[in-house]
Structures are given as structure tokens and as C-alpha cells.
Amino acid sequence: MQFALFFVPLHPNSRKQLICMELTYIKDLPKHEGGKVTLHGWIANKRSSGKVAFLVLRDGSGFVQCVVEVTTAGEENLERAKRLTLESAISITGTVRKDDNQEGGYELQATDVHIYSIADENYPIGKKEHGVDFLMNNRHLWLRSKRQWAIMKIRNCALYAIHRFFQERDFVQMDSPILTGNACEGTTTLFDTQFYKEDQVAYLSQSGQLYAEATAMAMGKVYTFGPTFRAEKSLTPRHLSEFWMIEPEMAFYDLEMDMNLIEDFVRYVVSEVYEKCRTELETLERNLTLFEAIKQPFPRITYDDAVLIIKGKKEVNGKNAIVQLEADLAAVHATIAEKNAALAEYEEKLQAKGLKKGEINHFQNKVDTLKNELKKLEDDARNIPQWIASASNFVPGDDFGASDEKAITRLFDVPVFVYKWPSPIKAFYMKRYEDDDNYVKGVDLLAPEGFGEIVGGSQREDDIEKLLERIKEHDLPLEAFEWYLDLRRFGSVPHAGFGLGFERLVMWMTGVSHIRETIPFPRYYGRLFP
RNA sequence: GCCUUCUUAGCUCAGACGGUUAGAGCGACGGACUGUUAAUCCGCAGGUCCUAGGUUCGAUUCCUAGAGAGGGCGCCA
Known part of the structure; x- marks a missing residue:
């Protein structure tokens, strides 16, 4: 594939202006295995040690990890890589290497790093979980994740x-x-x-x-x-x-x-x-x-039959809608009990003395995750009985409500x-x-x-x-x-x-x-x- | 429109039957580290406890109203 790149000095913050005839995209890396390519994109994540930096690059077509090592890229490129903040824009040249440990199966061994722009360090979307409202306020950035x-x-x-x-x-x-x-x-x-x-x-x-x-x-x-x-x-x-x-x-x-x-x-x-x-x-x-x-094939049932199914008066493949919902409810209660037991276990472990910081984080993450899961399950436990009541009390001739649709579709x-x-x-x-x-x-x-x-x-x-x-x-x-x-x-x-x-x-x-x-x-x- | 839960640091959350200086993790910042996958380790900074009114010697905590958010229902695709 032929392509040409010309770099023109523009501004201290955007080092290079790119005039480009054809770009290489992350999704096409398998075609370039062993070859040298230049990718253009943004920093999705970064980890760095003294002599090596791992940059996760995204370019819209996919995500790939780029490795900037002092031995292959030199001090100057490594220094540039370490200065990069989340969402900084770069172009990076290197060799495409197969690595089954990587998502997508490939990584880039970098030889050159060029910076288009260094992003402000206060990129609002972090690696940890966020609430929906916060993310919606940042929808223009959230779309990058x-x-x-x-x-x-x-x-x-x-x-x-x-x-x-x-x-x-x-x-x-x-x-x-x-x-x-x-x-x-x-x-x-x-x-x-x-x-x-x-x-x-x-x-x-x-x-x-x-x-x-x-x-x-x-x-x-x-x-x-x-x-x-x-x-x-x-x-x-x-x-x-x-x-x-x-x-x-x-x-x-x-x-x-x-x-x-x-x-x-x-x-x-x-x-x-x-x-x-x-x-x-x-x-x-x-x-x-x-x-x-x-x-x-998609089953085709008449409204009248659907009503009988919703009210639990007609079975489908030996399955009864109301019985099914009740089983779902029982399963939710069982899961809640399980998660509560696990939660208590982790909270007890957190009380132990002499824990390393990593262990504390690990247990704390488990506790946070479990609490979130429990919140959702408790919502279900509150809602399913309402659905069951609403489905069994369905009045023939009415339009279906959300719970009635759930009762039916649950069977297929x-x-x-x-x-x-x-x-x-x-x-x-x-x-x-x-x-x-x-x-x-x-x-x-x-x-x-x-x-x-x-x-x-x-x-x-x-x-x-x-x-x-x-x-x-x-x-x-x-x-x-x-x-x-x-x-x-x-x-x-x-x-x-x-x-x-x-x-x-x-x-x-x-x-x-x-x-x-x-x-x-x-x-x-x-x-x-x- | 109705029912219900919630609002504490940039983010995710803990907390006090009403009482000195309100906590954690993540993120940010400074540093260490050649293979990391939400990297790890050490250090540092960060607050109108949603708003207004009330009760009280004292309210972020209790009460009332308002605003905003989550979940369920209705309306529908």
C-alpha cells in the first residue's frame, strides 16, 4: 500500500500538520503483521515504567496497545510518550507484532512518536465507574469510550x-x-x-x-x-x-x-x-x-391466545407465564441471599489487620460491585410481584402493558x-x-x-x-x-x-x-x- | 401524570440517635519502577455535606417546600 506523509511545523502544541494521502487504521493491522506502519489516534489509556511506556491507542476503527521502549524508540520518543495525557492526539510509527495476550491479537512496537496535541489533564471521564447523569452531561466525550x-x-x-x-x-x-x-x-x-x-x-x-x-x-x-x-x-x-x-x-x-x-x-x-x-x-x-x-421461526399467536398465556391459563411448550415469573422472583431472592453472604465475607476480610494496599483495593472493589448488584436485584424483587399481579389481573380487551409483554416474551x-x-x-x-x-x-x-x-x-x-x-x-x-x-x-x-x-x-x-x-x-x- | 429511592471532594461512595478539626477509593499533582492490562508502590492537595425556610443553645444530620437524578407504572416505537 502506498501512502505519503508530509509534516509541516504549525504550533508548539500541535507539533505537526499532517497532509496525508492514505492512512493505516487499527482494524487493518493483521494485514501488516511484521511490517512498519504509522497510526493516528488518541490515547485511550497509558501505563508507564521507568524505561517503557504502554499507550493504548484508539483511532475510531479499534484499539491497540503501543509499546514505547527506550531500546527501540530512544530516550526522546520515550520522554514524549511519558508526557502524554489521556486523550492526547498522536501519530505513532512502529512494527506490527502478533501477541495473543492483547485484545485484537496485535500490538505496535513503536519507533517514533509524534504529538498533535497534549490534552488537558482534567479529562472528566476516568477509568472507574460513573453515574449515568454525569456521563450524559459529558456525552460528547463519553462517545469515545x-x-x-x-x-x-x-x-x-x-x-x-x-x-x-x-x-x-x-x-x-x-x-x-x-x-x-x-x-x-x-x-x-x-x-x-x-x-x-x-x-x-x-x-x-x-x-x-x-x-x-x-x-x-x-x-x-x-x-x-x-x-x-x-x-x-x-x-x-x-x-x-x-x-x-x-x-x-x-x-x-x-x-x-x-x-x-x-x-x-x-x-x-x-x-x-x-x-x-x-x-x-x-x-x-x-x-x-x-x-x-x-x-x-417466530411464533405467531392471536391476541386472545396471548391473553390466556398472560393470565397463566394457557401453557407454551409446557411453560406457564405466571409460574415462570414466580420462579424468576424466587431466583432473584436466592441471588440476593448469595450476594449478601459474599458481601459479609468480603467486609469481614477487610477488617483483618496487616492487609496490603492491593488486597484492600481488591476487597473494596468486590464490596462496591456487590452493593451495586444488590441494589438492582432489590429493585427486581420489588417489581416482579407487581408484574405478576398485573399480569394475572389482566382484563381481556385492554392493551398490553409492559408487565404483560414481559410475561409473554419470557417464554420464548x-x-x-x-x-x-x-x-x-x-x-x-x-x-x-x-x-x-x-x-x-x-x-x-x-x-x-x-x-x-x-x-x-x-x-x-x-x-x-x-x-x-x-x-x-x-x-x-x-x-x-x-x-x-x-x-x-x-x-x-x-x-x-x-x-x-x-x-x-x-x-x-x-x-x-x-x-x-x-x-x-x-x-x-x-x-x-x- | 402517579408510586418509590436518592442528592456529602473532580468521579464513585461511606458516615454521624443533632455536638470539637467530615472520611475512603479512584482521578489530578510530585516521585520510584523494563511487560503493564481499571498496572503497582511512596508522598501531597482537594468540601457551600443540592437550595430555601423552620425546630433547636447548636442542623450537613430532624421537619416542610422546591430543584435535580435513579428505578417502576402509564403513554408508546
């Missing part, structure tokens, strides 16, 4: 897979507007903003679906992938005020074809991430059961379809069953491990008379829907689609406990900066 890097790489991989999936199947990406003139489904609270004239309000889109229906009638199969805004003060681990949604819409599709597509789609994206992001999943210590099970390793929902709890545009007006052709896909709903879809009402009835029933402003009704006046056909919350998908695949970590700069109630 390894865990966040892994999450963002997976997000990107999923993003690309989604486009590939649809493009390979001849779907056309047709973006829906972000500024809209009316609140389309009427239920959720929307953000609003002034639109030129003082008395005219524009709302930020909460769904692109109605527009996708229009473009599907023009292009056959379409998908939208854009930002979505909900002004609900939903401060939960599963909600954002601003998130990205994928909404495909297909002409001449019925509910079953819709479900087939959803299944193929979710399986495709999950498989791509499994195949291409092993390192990242390892960094996140993700349990891989989900990825191995994804080849199995793969996502589960729930379809044929009661008409009153679903949106006006969903098509009713021809033989039973009480149910609509809607479907939700619930992700396992308690994550809950990631997809909501339906076959749409294509009969203008019935649609008019629904609009009246839901008390929606008819004028605003005239253009939507035109889609039924001029060449109405059966059609279906679905919506998938992108961050929820990423959250589920990465296994992170909070959706706020799945988007670079999350927006939610109380969070507009950075």
Missing part, C-alpha cells in the same frame, strides 16, 4: 443492513416530511413550531406512515427512515423524545405477507450484526442466545408476533376482519428478554366508506384527511406496512439497559445538551 464505541458500531451496522435489505428487494426509500400541518393520529402530544405566518403551527412528525401509504401507491414498495418526535414526558429506559423509525409500506400486501416481511427483515438485520460485529458484542458482553436462536427465545387485536384499542386506519368486526388486522412483534414491542404493523383499511366511519368515531378532523382519502378514491388496493423503532432494535441487540445509550445525542425530557 469503548462501550459507547461498540454500541455505535452496531448501530451503524444495523443501519446499513436495513437499507441493504430493502434496496435488495426493490423497495424505494421515500422520505416523509418532518414538518406536518396536523397531528395525524391524534393521540400523542407533539412538538410544535411556528411556520412562517404567526398563526400557523407546524408539528414535528410523529409518524411517516400516512405519507408512506401515499408513496406506496406511486412506487409499489417503499420505506421511510427518518426522525420521529414525541413530546411525551416518558422518562423510562425505553423512550426518547427524538428517535429514528423505519416504516415500510407495500401495495398488494395483506397481514400475512406483512408478518412474513417483518420476520425476514428482523432476522436479516440481527444476523448481519451477529456476523459483522462479534468484537463489539464481546466488548458489550452480550449474551448471544438471541443471535443463535434467530434462525428459528425468539421474537413473538401477536396479531388479531380488538378494534377499540387500535388505530383508525387498521383494516377489520371481514368475518368479525371486533378485531383488526394489526400485529405487534415483541422482543424476548423483556424488551417488549419493537414493531407495530397492520393491513390498512382500503374501503373509503369504512375509513370515513372510523374517522368520525375517532373524532378526527375530516378536512385534514382529504388527501389521505384520495388514496382510496383513486385506485385503492389492499396494502400493509409496519413501523420499527430503530433505537429499540439497537437496544435489544446490544443488550444495553437504557435506550439513551443507543443514539449519539439522545433527546428526552430534561435533556437538550450537549
